[in-house]
Amino acid sequence: MISNKDVQNLAELSRIEVKEEELENIRQKLEGILAYVSEVQDLAKEKISSDTSDVGENHNVFREDVEPHEGGKYTEGLIQNAPNKEGNYVKVRKIL
Amino acid sequence: MIHLTELTIAKARKSLDSGEFTAVELAQAYLEAIKEKNGEIFAYLEVFDDVLEQAKRADEMIKTGKGSPMTGIPMAIKDNMLIEGKESTSASKILKGHIGTYDATVIAKLKTAGAVFLGRTNMDEFAMGSSTETSAYGKTKNPRDTARVPGGSSGGSAAAVASDMALVALGSDTGGSIRQPAAFCGIVGMKPSYGAVSRFGLMAMASSLDQIGPFTKTVEDAEIVFEAIRGCDPLDSTTIPENLVLKNKKTTWIPAQGRNDGSEAKKIKIGIPRDFLSMKGLDPRVLENFEDTIKKLEAKGYEIVDVSLPYMKYSLATYYIIMPAEVSSNLARFDGVRFGLSVQGADVSDSYKKTRAQGFGEEVRRRILLGAYVLSAGYADAYYRNALKARKLIRKDFERVFKEVDLIATPTTPSPAFKIGEKMNDPLQMYLADIFTVPANMAELPAISVPSGTVEEEGKQLPLGFHLIAPYFGEEILFKVGREIS
Numbered sequence: 001m002i003s004n005k006d007v008q009n010l011a012e013l014s015r016i017e018v019k020e021e022e023l024e025n026i027r028q029k030l031e032g033i034l035a036y037v038s039e040v041q042d043l044a045k046e047k048i049s050s051d052t053s054d055v056g057e058n059h060n061v062f063r064e065d066v067e068p069h070e071g072g073k074y075t076e077g078l079i080q081n082a083p084n085k086e087g088n089y090v091k092v093r094k095i096l
Numbered sequence: 097m098i099h100l101t102e103l104t105i106a107k108a109r110k111s112l113d114s115g116e117f118t119a120v121e122l123a124q125a126y127l128e129a130i131k132e133k134n135g136e137i138f139a140y141l142e143v144f145d146d147v148l149e150q151a152k153r154a155d156e157m158i159k160t161g162k163g164s165p166m167t168g169i170p171m172a173i174k175d176n177m178l179i180e181g182k183e184s185t186s187a188s189k190i191l192k193g194h195i196g197t198y199d200a201t202v203i204a205k206l207k208t209a210g211a212v213f214l215g216r217t218n219m220d221e222f223a224m225g226s227s228t229e230t231s232a233y234g235k236t237k238n239p240r241d242t243a244r245v246p247g248g249s250s251g252g253s254a255a256a257v258a259s260d261m262a263l264v265a266l267g268s269d270t271g272g273s274i275r276q277p278a279a280f281c282g283i284v285g286m287k288p289s290y291g292a293v294s295r296f297g298l299m300a301m302a303s304s305l306d307q308i309g310p311f312t313k314t315v316e317d318a319e320i321v322f323e324a325i326r327g328c329d330p331l332d333s334t335t336i337p338e339n340l341v342l343k344n345k346k347t348t349w350i351p352a353q354g355r356n357d358g359s360e361a362k363k364i365k366i367g368i369p370r371d372f373l374s375m376k377g378l379d380p381r382v383l384e385n386f387e388d389t390i391k392k393l394e395a396k397g398y399e400i401v402d403v404s405l406p407y408m409k410y411s412l413a414t415y416y417i418i419m420p421a422e423v424s425s426n427l428a429r430f431d432g433v434r435f436g437l438s439v440q441g442a443d444v445s446d447s448y449k450k451t452r453a454q455g456f457g458e459e460v461r462r463r464i465l466l467g468a469y470v471l472s473a474g475y476a477d478a479y480y481r482n483a484l485k486a487r488k489l490i491r492k493d494f495e496r497v498f499k500e501v502d503l504i505a506t507p508t509t510p511s512p513a514f515k516i517g518e519k520m521n522d523p524l525q526m527y528l529a530d531i532f533t534v535p536a537n538m539a540e541l542p543a544i545s546v547p548s549g550t551v552e553e554e555g556k557q558l559p560l561g562f563h564l565i566a567p568y569f570g571e572e573i574l575f576k577v578g579r580e581i582s
Binding site for chain 2: 063
């Protein structure tokens with residue numbers, strides 16, 4: 001149902017490094033779970049739309065675009081949480 | 097000497113207001129209990145260093161007549177809710193050292209009310225688990241039998257209240273993470289209707305399912321905490337405005353005096369989904385205890401009827417598709433750039449992969465991969481879309497049945513607390529611990545677990561929970577009937 005190559009591909013999509021020797025264990029556990037959750041496929045023929053979500057009660061949530069919090073109020077705390085920083089900047093790896 | 101075992105919010109309120117003891121003395125009593133017991137139970141990841149200062153402020157509020165029901169009440173907070181200036185890690189290595197830059201809405205409300213936060217409690221990593229064993233920081237033990245798990249994911253909060261290391265606590269419930277540990281530890285745990293309590297400042301696991309709720313010793317206390325934290329919040333657009341709740345009377349619970357069809361004279365009806373209770377794997381002692389509780393309710397004048405919810409059996413499978421799908425998206429933000437652990441790799445992509453491989457534990461990694469699978473192009477129709485259909489059908493099942501009955505009852509869990517390590521190697525067995533609690537999350541309904549007795553195993557009395565589900569925004573009837581059980 002799911003191969004080690006599939007697991008490797010999912011890990012790549014999820015940006016999680018998986019070592020060769022971990023693949024088989026992960027595959028087995030995922031396969032067990034997928035076999036269980038496959039019972040929802042019984043419902044494939046049900047004539048009910050899956051397109052719209054009706055979580056909670058649908059209502060519009062708008063507000064006027066006014067009264068922002070004062071500039072810089074959270075900056076120091078947020079920067080403090082970054083593992084790599086310089087002054088008021090978060091330092092990231094070169095991407096080009 | 098304050099007797100913590102017998103203490104409730106209502107009793108503490110009386111003593112605090114009459115000056116029998118101060119908030120500082122009450123906080124000190126809990127700090128001493130923590131000092132004595134936390135080494136063994138490991139309910140708390142951290143005890144805050146400003147507890148007595150918080151309590152002094154509460155005393156000031158009481159003295160100047162500015163108190164409210166929660167003023168001076170010592171609480172434990174699950175480690176996935178932000179408190180400004182305090183560490184919050186969701187019990188994950190990837191967030192070690194992360195400091196909250198603002199208060200979650202529930203925290204802000206409780207601060208204003210003068211509640212005292214004792215510390216942050218252990219949990220399954222990012223709330224993913226049913227035993228608190230997936231925490232990156234250690235295992236919490238069940239105070240009723242330390243060889244057993246406290247349940248999860250809010251196991252630390254449940255254990256703190258059950259061992260009198262906090263008067264009440266907050267947890268979060270995505271598929272049973274408040275109700276299941278409450279049942280395992282012998283206390284009350286409640287999940288509000290989706291949208292009743294703000295999720296702002298709660299670290300998201302599965303956004304369409306997560307709700308914050310209370311752990312308490314009595315149903316009355318659960319109602320007091322719920323009243324203190326609920327309400328529409330401009331910072332969480334999924335919270336429901338009061339007028340909308342009242343407008344939607346078709347699916348919401350209407351107090352008997354508000355009904356126009358003369359039904360106020362009728363008894364409150366409780367439905368039992370019999371076909372769902374005949375599942376294999378249900379401990380016969382749990383069923384027996386459940387039937388005994390039902391008999392007691394019948395003797396008190398409640399009408400008991402059988403109901404059929406044919407789609408309920410799909411709840412757990414549906415949950416293990418929708419939840420990981422949302423997890424894989426929500427946890428994409430942990431990239432080692434903005435907070436927490438950062439492992440440097442050969443390039444930017446390699447840095448992400450190494451950070452996430454080392455920062456996330458096995459269960460979190462598994463759910464992210466599972467989510468990526470059920471959402472991927474080739475499989476989304478078979479899994480994710482069918483799960484969305486199932487969720488709608490489950491919700492419709494409940495809506496139909498709630499035209500006939502006022503509440504639905506099941507056991508909270510299929511068994512009492514299991515042993516530490518027993519299910520760690522078999523994720524599917526672990527997931528089955530939530531079979532009775534997940535349906536309420538799928539249908540966004542409020543539900544409560546109330547202690548209903550114990551079974552003896554190896555000389556220890558293991559608690560069981562009685563589980564009630566109410567119609568959308570039917571918290572009032574949940575508390576009313578819940579009080580009759582405890």
